[in-house]
Amino acid sequence: MTSDDTVTDAAGVSGTNNGRIAGCVSRRRFIAGSSASALALTAGCLGGSASGTGEKVTMLLTPDTPSDVRPQYKPVHNMLEGEIDGLDLEMKVPQDYSAIRPALKSKQAEIGMDDVTLISQPDLMNLFGTAKTGGTAFYFSMMVTKPNSSIDERTDLSGKSVAFADRLSTSGSIFALYTLKQAGLDIGEAPDGDPVDFDGTWSNHEDAVAKVLNDDADAACTWSGNGMAHLASDAELPERVMNKDSFTGTRGKADGRLRAFWWSFPIPKQPVYGRKTWDSDMKGKIKKTLVESDEKLMKQYFPDDYDEDILPFSTLKDTSMDNYQPVIKRLNDLGIELG
Structure with missing residues (x-):
């Protein structure tokens, strides 16, 4: 079993381009879908509060099989609504990664959590932090x-x-x-x-x-x-x-x-970020709650028969765009320009 790099800790990699993809000649370009239809293609959602009252906030989960992804995030959903007064949180599963940025830019969503979208236009986002579970902020x-x-x-x-x-x-x-x-x-x-x-x-x-x-x-x-x-x-x-x-x-x-x-080698887990054009006190409350959360608090919001091994994260680790330089390096090398 081998790895492709001698790097042993992705978080130790630093950069100077503030997360922008630069210094390469692109041979292909991924075009994000129409902003008007980005979320019309979602495969499902995790509903908001029972009352339906309060400030409506849409969080976009990482694209995957919706029936598998949505249950994993139920404790996160429950914890945020349970700890923050007036929050009506809806979680949606985009059809693919290319639908996320148009949804944020068109204000169809407030929060995202994938590194490729963050890297594609960091000036559009406020980085909350990197997901952390079981004492680690990495995956493979x-x-x-x-x-x-x-x-x-x-x-x-x-x-x-x-x-x-x-x-x-x-x-x-x-x-x-x-x-x-x-x-x-x-x-x-x-x-x-x-x-x-x-x-x-x-x-x-x-x-x-x-x-x-x-x-x-x-x-x-x-x-x-x-x-x-x-x-x-x-x-x-x-x-x-x-x-x-x-x-x-x-x-x-x-x-x-x-x-x-x-x-x-260890890859930083998914970032959680809010769009900069989202002007609400709720953004700061959500970030604060996620950063201050821990496994003990999250477990209070587990549904019955929830498998804690599938918990996507229990808190957020303070990070910056420098942590995602290994991803930027590979996008550049493959000639992928995120448009």
């Missing part, structure tokens, strides 16, 4: 395959079929494509075009893993919060993963059994 990109597969390292993916998450997913696409390129594979015009040395498909984290389980792909690229549960309960993990990942306890929880053959 990982590649998985079947236990009996002949794939043991990245170069073994030559001529194989590889399933990725959303095209703009940090862990399920961007980090994965970068490391495959670093390993010497020709990724072609991916993620918005076809790779050369392997076949690639893009969907979401859960579907990518399902393709391997169903023998529709030879390997999948995903994040540790999704892929870890599909490993054997006694799966050996690199020391950096054991020390920095909060999902190690989920090994063996899923029915499928997969084997990891590549791990990234």
Whole structure:
């Protein structure tokens, strides 16, 4: 099991461009969808308070399978409404990453939580902090395959079929494509075009893993919060993963059994941010509540039978755009201009 960098702590990387993607000649451009229709394509939402009164605030979750994502955030939703008077919070799941920024710019939403959108236009956002769970503010990109597969390292993916998450997913696409390129594979015009040395498909984290389980792909690229549960309960993990990942306890929880053959270095977890044009005292109250929250408080708002291993975060760590320089580096290297 290998990593693509010698960097051991992503939070230690500094930068001087304030998060802007610069210094590269772009060969392709991701165009965000029409702002008027951005949220019309959402796949579902987690409703607001029962009374429906108070200030309505819309928070956009990270795009993925809605039936899997929404229940994970129920404690966050309950905690914010329970601790802040007059808050009517609605959580929505965008169809994909490209829908998030138009929704924020058109004031269809107030809060987002993905690094790619934050990086694409940091001047549009007020960064609240980075998600932290189980004492860590990091997660990992990982590649998985079947236990009996002949794939043991990245170069073994030559001529194989590889399933990725959303095209703009940090862990399920961007980090994965970068490391495959670093390993010497020709990724072609991916993620918005076809790779050369392997076949690639893009969907979401859960579907990518399902393709391997169903023998529709030879390997999948995903994040540790999704892929870890599909490993054997006694799966050996690199020391950096054991020390920095909060999902190690989920090994063996899923029915499928997969084997990891590549791990990234620690990646800062998702940022939480509010749009700057949102002029309300509620923005400061939400940030303060998230920063001051902890696991003990969050557990008070767990629904019955909630699995705490899926909690997306319990508090926020104070961070800056410098923490996301590893993501910016990979976007630049892949020639992705976020437009």
